[in-house]
Amino acid sequence: MSVRHERSRSVDRxxxxxxxxxxxxPTLPPEAERGSVRRVTVVGEEVLRRPCREVTEFATTELSALIDDMxxxxxxxxxxxxxxxQVGVDLRLFVYDCPDDYGVRHVGHLVNPVLDLPDPGSRRLIDDFEGCLSVPGATMTVPRTDRAVARGFDKDGNPLVIEGTGYFARCLQHETDHLTGHTYLDRLSKRDRKDALRQMEDxxxxxxxxxxxKAAHLGR
Structure with a gap:
């Protein structure tokens, strides 16, 4: 998921x-300091269209390296x-470094996430702009709930519960969609999807x- 610049410039620490x-x-998380840049897959590639596999082995060098690279x-x-x-690995895992609407920065990773959303009767949908690193250059308005809870594990197999509101709740929903083989384009009308693809092409x-x-500036 791409981040809107006005949110990333928040002065709240x-x-x-x-x-x-x-x-x-730190601005650059320790994982990123250890990582290598991988190619980001683009909408239309098959790996983005199929549900990802559960992670079954925790506390491995391979899993830690994948998270660092991501x-x-x-x-x-x-x-x-x-x-x-989005880096070509079909495992149920995502990383995030995302601000919420209150200026709080959320950083971490989640393995085998399961998303809990509010009951339909108490659910509040917010229309807001959303982008995706696998749909480069396009942004569209997408309705999402303003609260979400993601349950899963860290890389060592310890259980995690991550709660999000506002923009961070949107991030949790967006990334969990990826792991089921969907992008935000699937939530758009045919007309809006065509618009997003035109934006990407341009x-x-x-x-x-x-x-x-940016990669060259970091020496990567």
Whole structure:
């Protein structure tokens, strides 16, 4: 998921890492410092269209390396969230570095997530702009609930419950959609989907160029 710049410029320094509050956290998370940049898949590729597999082995070098790479790839692409199939790996896993509507920065990863949304009677849908790193350059208005809870595990197999409101709730829903083989385009009308694909066609080269420049600046 791509992040809107006005949110990323918040002056509030509060942060929650894996759901736990901290007073401060580096701009570039430690995982990203260890990672390597991977290619981001683009809508139309088969790996984005099929449900991802459950992670069955935890606390492995391979899983930790994947998470590190996903954090750096997300950072280079100016993203707020990234699912494993967006780097070509069909596992139920996503990472996030996303602000909410109150200026709190949320950073972490979630393995085998299950999403809980409010009951329909108490559900509040918010129309807001949404982008996707796998639909480079396009943004469209998508309705999402303003609250969400994602339950899963960390890379060592410890249970996690991550709660989100506002823009961060949108991020949790967006990334969980990826793991079921869907992108936000699937939530659009045919007309809006065509509009998003036209935006991508017009802007993708510029997006790829910015990513390459940022990766080069980081020496990656």
């Amino acid at each position: 509060r942060v929650r890492v894996q759901g736990r509050p901290l007073d401060a956290y 954090f750096l790839t997300m950072h280079v692409a100016d993203g707020a969230g990234l699912a494993a199939n 802007r993708r080269d510029d997006v790829f160029a910015r990513r390459a420049i």
